[in-house]
Each structure stands twice: as structure tokens, then as C-alpha cells.
Amino acid sequence: MSTFFFACKEDKTKTAQLPAAPKGNAAIQAEGFIVKEKSLSENIEVPGSLLPFEETQIRPEISGRLVQLNIPEGNFVKKGYLLAKLFDGDLQAQLRKLQVQLEIATKTAERQKELLSINGISQQEYDLSELSINNLKADIELVRVSIVKTEIRAPYDGRIGLKAISLGAYITPTDIITSIVQVKELKLEFTIPEKYSDGMRKGQTVGFTVSGNSQKFSSTVLATETSIEATTRTLRVRAVVKGNNPSLVPGNFAKISLAMGKDENALIVPTQSIIPQARNKNAVVYSGGIAKFVPVVTGIRDSSYIQIVDGLKTGDTVIITGLLAIRPDSKVTLTKVQ
Incomplete structure (x- = not known):
């Protein structure tokens, strides 16, 4: 009997706890x-990354021994600045040899031209002399190009990275000497869901913030990818950030705010x-x-x-x-x- 009374009491308690339903x-x-x-307008936030506008790994075009190394790590350099120089003594010697041969061939051709005027030699012999001169000029140009390749210069204005090689080392085109980045402008890359892809246009202004800084920055859409990424169903977008703001560093995480699909x-x-x-x-x-x-x-x-x-x-x-x-x-x- 006591067990039954306890169960009934528990049911009454549960019933009392239920909310009252509308009557009738x-x-x-x-x-x-x-x-x-x-x-x-629909406001969305997506993550993105800041990237250098241009970034290049500096490598030699030919193999050789480093005889000069001018890498100001972390500093800005102008386009054409000489970063490194490979040994070119053999090429310089070859160039001088060809220049002497060209000088002799030119004098020979001049004498043969005089002989040709009095029918002292055939036209064919004179033509062979001219051919020899032209071949020597081509060889000289080829050697000069090879000498230019021993000079490793900055491809554009930018900031030099860390040095990865030492003076006197023998390097090949697979070796990285240093890197250079162009940071007067930055690239902002992010992705948006495919349903918003029609609302993203070239020249559109995109606002963003970076971690640790409450300041709002702006960028301009440069281009979008030609197709939607099949696995993520997103569209990749690239924007340009003008100016060299010290608060913006390549590699920073960015939070992009977008106003999509506005209807007045x-x-x-x-x-x-x-x-x-x-x-x-x-x-x-x-x-x-x-x-x-x-x-x-x-x-x-x-x-x-x-x-x-x-x-x-x-x-x-x-x-x-x-x-x-x-x-x-x-x-x-x-x-x-x-």
C-alpha cells in the first residue's frame, strides 16, 4: 500500500509541473x-589572407661559383639592383678571343673585297668571308648573353628576404639565393559561397579587418576565379589593397565583411x-x-x-x-x- 501511495503522489507532482493548455x-x-x-542587404563575413602582391624566389639561370654577394636582408632594393655575381672569367676570355677573331676576319674580308673588284678571287670566296664575320658576331652575342646571366639582379622594386647561400658557394638553377616581395600593394584572397558569386564584380570595394587591429581597411576586387570549386562550392576572389600600411603584413588573417544582394x-x-x-x-x-x-x-x-x-x-x-x-x-x- 505504501508503494502505491508513493507512485500516485509522484504522478500528481509531475502533472502539476506541466504548463496549462488553453481550454476549449x-x-x-x-x-x-x-x-x-x-x-x-545580406551581410556576410568570410575569412581571408593577405598576400604579397608579387613574391619571387631568386635563383641563378646558370651554374657557377659565387664571387660577389650583395643581399641586404630585410631591406628595400630597386629594380635591377645587383644581388649576386657568378664567376665569368672563362666567358670573358672567350669573348676576347672571339673579338680578336672578328677583327682579323673583318680585315680579311676587306682585302678580299678589293681582290674581287679586280676579279682576283671568286664571289664565292668573298661570300664565305662575310659568312665567317656574321658567325663570329653571333658567337660574341651568345657569350655576352651568358655573361649577363652571371649577374643576378632584382626583378622589381621590393623587400629582400633572408639570405640562403654564402659567398664562394657553387650554385645551380635549383638553388634559392633569397626571395623578394613587392609590398607597396598587397593581395587579399578569400572565398565566398556559390550563391553569392553573381554579386561579386571587378572594381567592387571590399572592407576587412585584421587580427589585433580594430581599424577597418578597404580593398578593390581585382578578379574572381573562372569556376566554382566543386568540393567546397565556393568562388575564389582576389582583391588589391593599396598603400603600404605598416599594420598590414603578408600572411595576416583577415576578416572580410560583404554586403550581398542589396534590394532597395x-x-x-x-x-x-x-x-x-x-x-x-x-x-x-x-x-x-x-x-x-x-x-x-x-x-x-x-x-x-x-x-x-x-x-x-x-x-x-x-x-x-x-x-x-x-x-x-x-x-x-x-x-x-x-
């Missing part, structure tokens, strides 16, 4: 919102008024004291409102509170209308 056909009290037009005359309702279903979305419309469930098609949204593309019209009143308790054709009393 009592109207449910709720708040409403009148559908209206308003300027609306969007039909809006509060986001909490939309009831998602398995296949569609519904809004509860207040009509003559009765709740009507209406399928709707939504568009862009911000933190408070969502655009209604189809299903409602300006002036309709939608219910925004008590939605869990409302059923189709329920009686509703509005306590407040926004």
Missing part, C-alpha cells in the same frame, strides 16, 4: 508584424516569423482573428529581417510570437502589432 476554444495571444517594404524595396518580415518545413517555408498570417499558414519563398536576410519573394503582400499581418502553440485556423488575439 480560447484565443491564443500573440504579437503581429505588418509586412512592409524596406532597403535590405524588399518585402520584409522578422526572421523569427518564418517556420521552416521539410520542403518549404511557411508564415502565419493573421486574418480576422484566425491564423492562416501560408507557404512563402524567401530571399536575402540580415540579422533581423528576411525578404519575402513570394507568398505575402504589403499590408499583410504575420504573427511573430507564440508560433509553437498556433495550429492552422487557430483563434488568435493580437496584443501588439509592429
